[in-house]
Amino acid sequence: xxxxxxxxxxxxxxxxxxxxxxxxxxxxxxxxxxxxxxxxxxxxxxxxxxxxxxxxxxxxxxxxxxxxxxxxxxxxxxxxxxxxxxxxxxxxxxxxxxxxxxxxxxxxxxxxxxxxxxxxxxxxxxxxxxxxxxxxxxxxxxxxxxxxxxxxxxxxxxxxxxxxxxxxxxxxxxxxxxxxxxxxxxxxxxxxxxxxxxxxxxxxxxxxxxxxxxxxxxxxxxxxxxxxxxxxxxxxxxxxxxxxxxxxxxxxxxxxxxxxxxxxxxxxxxxxx
Amino acid sequence: xxxxxxxxxxxxxxxxxxxxxxxxxxxxxxxxxxxxxxxxxxxxxxxxxxxxxxxxxxxxxxxxxxxxxxxxxxxxxxxxxxxxxxxxxxxxxxxxxxxxxxxxxxxxxxxxxxxxxxxxxxxxxxxxxxxxxxxxxxxxxxxxxxxxxxxxxxxxxxxxxxxxxxxxxxxxxxxxxxxxxxxxxxxxxxxxxxxxxxxxxxxxxxxxxxxxxxxxxxxxxxxxxxxxxxxxxxxxxxxxxxxxxxxxxxxxxxxxxxxxxxxxxxxxxxxxx
Numbered sequence: 233x234x235x236x237x238x239x240x241x242x243x244x245x246x247x248x249x250x251x252x253x254x255x256x257x258x259x260x261x262x263x264x265x266x267x268x269x270x271x272x273x274x275x276x277x278x279x280x281x282x283x284x285x286x287x288x289x290x291x292x293x294x295x296x297x298x299x300x301x302x303x304x305x306x307x308x309x310x311x312x313x314x315x316x317x318x319x320x321x322x323x324x325x326x327x328x329x330x331x332x333x334x335x336x337x338x339x340x341x342x343x344x345x346x347x348x349x350x351x352x353x354x355x356x357x358x359x360x361x362x363x364x365x366x367x368x369x370x371x372x373x374x375x376x377x378x379x380x381x382x383x384x385x386x387x388x389x390x391x392x393x394x395x396x397x398x399x400x401x402x403x404x405x406x407x408x409x410x411x412x413x414x415x416x417x418x419x420x421x422x423x424x425x426x427x428x429x430x431x432x433x434x435x436x437x438x439x440x441x442x443x444x445x446x447x448x449x450x451x452x453x454x455x456x457x458x459x460x461x462x463x464x465x466x467x468x469x470x471x472x473x474x475x476x477x478x479x480x481x482x483x484x485x486x487x488x489x490x491x492x493x494x495x496x497x498x499x500x501x502x503x504x505x
Numbered sequence: 506x507x508x509x510x511x512x513x514x515x516x517x518x519x520x521x522x523x524x525x526x527x528x529x530x531x532x533x534x535x536x537x538x539x540x541x542x543x544x545x546x547x548x549x550x551x552x553x554x555x556x557x558x559x560x561x562x563x564x565x566x567x568x569x570x571x572x573x574x575x576x577x578x579x580x581x582x583x584x585x586x587x588x589x590x591x592x593x594x595x596x597x598x599x600x601x602x603x604x605x606x607x608x609x610x611x612x613x614x615x616x617x618x619x620x621x622x623x624x625x626x627x628x629x630x631x632x633x634x635x636x637x638x639x640x641x642x643x644x645x646x647x648x649x650x651x652x653x654x655x656x657x658x659x660x661x662x663x664x665x666x667x668x669x670x671x672x673x674x675x676x677x678x679x680x681x682x683x684x685x686x687x688x689x690x691x692x693x694x695x696x697x698x699x700x701x702x703x704x705x706x707x708x709x710x711x712x713x714x715x716x717x718x719x720x721x722x723x724x725x726x727x728x729x730x731x732x733x734x735x736x737x738x739x740x741x742x743x744x745x746x747x748x749x750x751x752x753x754x755x756x757x758x759x760x761x762x763x764x765x766x767x768x769x770x771x772x773x774x775x776x777x778x
Binding site (some may be wrong): 255293295296298299301303327328329330331332334335337338340341344345354355356357358359360361376379380381382383384385386387388390391392393397400401404442447 | 568572600605608627629630634654656660664666674677
């Protein structure tokens, strides 16, 4: 199964649009995790074991590993998901972007070294920096469109003719870059109206939606404006809101509860759409 | 000395605008390097020793290490430059870009883990994804503006009002983001006219210019349109053209010759401006 098929299977069979972001921060780990050389993997494994039946994907964020010299624990965490919970796609959130010959190396990093199912990519360099990723036909390439942060507006909202840059980005990707049907977009949950405009432009292409939880995104608005024609189509991510739901030794159970609540809130909202 | 001061000292005292890009590719290494676990560092060290008196900076490109599980050899290469040739600034070319809390991790990766003097960053996410880098006041933050690749035009040339996006990016960085005077821009040598327009917008801010050598950039046009008011201001990078000037065991001497020729060609052109 390729990335999109894995995702669709999780959406329909496990009935979940929730993605858990793995952004390990040892300063926020509960005491029981300790501070040994494997503590990041130990923490991730507990979160994964507590949530695997409830998610459509996991999204490890590479900076949280790279800043701590923990590439081995990133690889170990992804391998653990593949071996223990096959079928759950793993999105490596690295927002890479470079010219063609270098983009090939980044694609190799994501798909061969780490065996991720999908990777986030910055579109600013244009198609020749993206094609080395999309050439991996079974893998997903999730391109930044309208990001969740406040200063997303600095450039993404600049008007090109009568429409904002992020709409040009969405249209170009949907109409010109998606030859292998393996592209998706990143649109923050902090911008539900923009999400609706983007959904109208791209058909049923999947959208990764960060910003729920710690960033204060709007879950109801996200669903109302963002679902595809099958009332799926979204990868709704929460990282800190799930991982650090409790600082105590019950952190994994607390994480599970947050995901259960998200799934319930999503189901209730979708039923009313 | 901070990054900009180090750079200015190399420009004026060593009279060189040339930066050597460290993009190690073991399939192109000469036989003498072998294929041992330290081969990437061994190759880099030979290139560094052969060119250190002739360059204003080194620019290791992180994907070439990350694809090969060679973070340790990246760290070792940067540490070697700092210990053996103090005063030569090292630019970590990683084109990072993410929301604030994650950008902090990327800044830590570049400046603390690898001890780079500067890092390349993608501006698409806006100022809150860049500030965690510029907050390191002694470090340089080199933002993508008009990249060297053919499809740079896909988004960077879109007209915002009457000017292309890359000019908006240049102006915003120069006028709003550069509070700590530690920003610089990336503009490809493949676009000398655009480089001239950008130079007019940003004053004497340094510009990293990739695309000379294997990518066929225009050295004469780059200098004519790109130098600052002191006839410096450029970090003219060549990677593959220097590293792989010879496939034989004379590769380091051949690399030195290419850099010598670049310095000579630059001096001749600048003398005529």
